[in-house]
Amino acid sequence: MSPPIGLDRTTKTLKEMPGPSTLSNLIEFFWKDGFSRVHEIQLEHSKKYGKIFKSRFGPQLVVSIADRDLVAQVLRSESAAPQRGNMDSWKEYRDLRGRSTGLISAEGEDWLRMRSVLRQLVMRPRDVAVFSDDVNAVVDDLIKRIHVLRSQESDGVTVHNVNDLFFNYAMEAVAAILYECRLGCLENDVPQETQNYISALHLMFSSFKTTMYAGAIPKWLRTIIPKPWEEFCHSWDGLFKFSLIHVNKRLTDIKAQLERGEEVKGGVLTHMLVTKQISLEDIYANVTEMLLAGVDTTSFTLSWATYIGLVKETLRFFPVLPGNGRVTQDDLILGGYFIPKGTQLALCHYSTSLDDENFVDALDFRPDRWLRKDASDHVDNFGSIPFGYGIRSCIGKRIAELEMHLLLTRLIQKFHISVSPFTDDVKAKTHGLLCPGAPINLQFTDREI
Numbered sequence: 001m002s003p004p005i006g007l008d009r010t011t012k013t014l015k016e017m018p019g020p021s022t023l024s025n026l027i028e029f030f031w032k033d034g035f036s037r038v039h040e041i042q043l044e045h046s047k048k049y050g051k052i053f054k055s056r057f058g059p060q061l062v063v064s065i066a067d068r069d070l071v072a073q074v075l076r077s078e079s080a081a082p083q084r085g086n087m088d089s090w091k092e093y094r095d096l097r098g099r100s101t102g103l104i105s106a107e108g109e110d111w112l113r114m115r116s117v118l119r120q121l122v123m124r125p126r127d128v129a130v131f132s133d134d135v136n137a138v139v140d141d142l143i144k145r146i147h148v149l150r151s152q153e154s155d156g157v158t159v160h161n162v163n164d165l166f167f168n169y170a171m172e173a174v175a176a177i178l179y180e181c182r183l184g185c186l187e188n189d190v191p192q193e194t195q196n197y198i199s200a201l202h203l204m205f206s207s208f209k210t211t212m213y214a215g216a217i218p219k220w221l222r223t224i225i226p227k228p229w230e231e232f233c234h235s236w237d238g239l240f241k242f243s244l245i246h247v248n249k250r251l252t253d254i255k256a257q258l259e260r261g262e263e264v265k266g267g268v269l270t271h272m273l274v275t276k277q278i279s280l281e282d283i284y285a286n287v288t289e290m291l292l293a294g295v296d297t298t299s300f301t302l303s304w305a306t307y308i309g310l311v312k313e314t315l316r317f318f319p320v321l322p323g324n325g326r327v328t329q330d331d332l333i334l335g336g337y338f339i340p341k342g343t344q345l346a347l348c349h350y351s352t353s354l355d356d357e358n359f360v361d362a363l364d365f366r367p368d369r370w371l372r373k374d375a376s377d378h379v380d381n382f383g384s385i386p387f388g389y390g391i392r393s394c395i396g397k398r399i400a401e402l403e404m405h406l407l408l409t410r411l412i413q414k415f416h417i418s419v420s421p422f423t424d425d426v427k428a429k430t431h432g433l434l435c436p437g438a439p440i441n442l443q444f445t446d447r448e449i
């Protein structure tokens with residue numbers, strides 16, 4: 001094999017790379033609850049050790065990159081099927097239950113095959129524009145819900161903890177697109193089936209730290225500490241069960257339509273079921289993983305956006321995924337270091353987003369920095385890539401943008417939105433994703449028309 005470009009005598013080895021010791025990492029994460037401050041630790045470490053540093057989490061070595069140009073170098077040199085990180089625990093669950101992997105957990109050829117089918121359905125703006133009416137119907141319901149909630153308050157304008165509301169909105173909207181049905185998340189009484197799903201989703205995020213960040217708990221430890229693995233399986237059971245109900249229901253409807261000789265029309269799910277480009281098990285797995293990826297991400301962004309401002313700047317300030325992963329598929333020279341094939345990289349998007357070198361006055365919230373002066377003006381910046389970049393980037397980006405833009409436009413047209421005096425200064429915390437660390441309570445006052 002040929003040596004990586006740039007390899008010479010000045011190239012340093014991983015051994016020479018700075019970084020926190022294994023012990024200080026252990027103390028930081030397990031004693032000082034670093035799991036809820038992953039984004040802050042990322043900033044602290046990049047200031048202390050520089051823009052490329054190494055950390056150890058048990059047996060797992062991670063090279064963190066907090067430099068915009070190095071992030072660009074990694075993502076631009078990706079292979080045809082990039083790998084984000086170790087998904088063994090996800091795969092193990094699926095093998096145990098005889099289920100398939102979906103886009104998040106699949107690798108290699110398997111991933112490529114599913115991604116090429118799904119990207120044709122949801123990646124282009126004009127493909128998702130057809131869902132506007134469905135999403136607008138959900139926006140109507142959300143506005144009704146705001147009326148109900150604020151009428152229950154003594155001041156008649158406050159809605160407490162808007163994230164609950166936006167969570168229900170995001171779930172209803174993404175299900176309207178993926179499952180082609182309504183779930184009732186914005187009704188006064190949320191159906192039991194949907195409530196069960198929401199509990200499974202919450203359980204999934206609270207078991208995130210053990211399954212994702214700390215790496216899968218070693219199997220031999222499970223007999224001594226069985227709870228994390230049991231909870232992990234239990235939450236996946238709940239998530240899959242919900243998808244099975246909705247996918248099977250649509251399948252039964254389609255069969256009945258075909259038997260009656262009717263033309264079958266529909267959206268993403270119908271297309272997948274009718275064309276059979278991917279198997280039924282693959283469909284279950286993908287809608288499950290897309291629903292998982294599509295609810296909290298969008299709702300956290302909406303919460304911040306109504307709290308402080310607009311979408312692009314909100315995502316720079318509060319990237320839902322404060323760091324992302326890539327496993328190198330070739331030897332690389334990065335920032336003067338030799339990085340062997342198979343190394344786990346952590347791309348420190350939170351640090352690059354708040355770095356003055358990448359954004360003038362990075363700690364100021366300035367949505368206008370994203371305005372283009374003319375068509376040739378490129379405001380793209382590798383410092384802030386909240387949906388990732390390249391072939392393995394977020395497949396739901398256009399869906400998320402559609403949901404957020406339609407909702408924010410309608411809310412701003414209808415209401416003056418202000419922060420309620422019940423809201424303290426809300427800091428971000430990491431809970432799997434970067435989320436508001438306290439409830440955001442808002443006042444929705446009708447605009448004069």
Ligand code: HEM
Pocket residue numbers: 084103104115174289290291293294295297298301315320321324325385386387388389390391392393394395396397399400
């Ligand atoms: C504000 C909203 C959202 C943000 C900020 C976001 C962000 C991200 C990021 C950073 C990634 C990793 C990209 C990479 O590794 O390069 C990702 C992956 C993914 N997202 Fe999103 N996401 C959002 C909403 C959604 C929605 C609504 C859906 C589904 C409808 C979705 C489905 C997925 C899936 C399936 C993947 C894995 C893709 C793959 O590995 O091929 N996301 N997202």
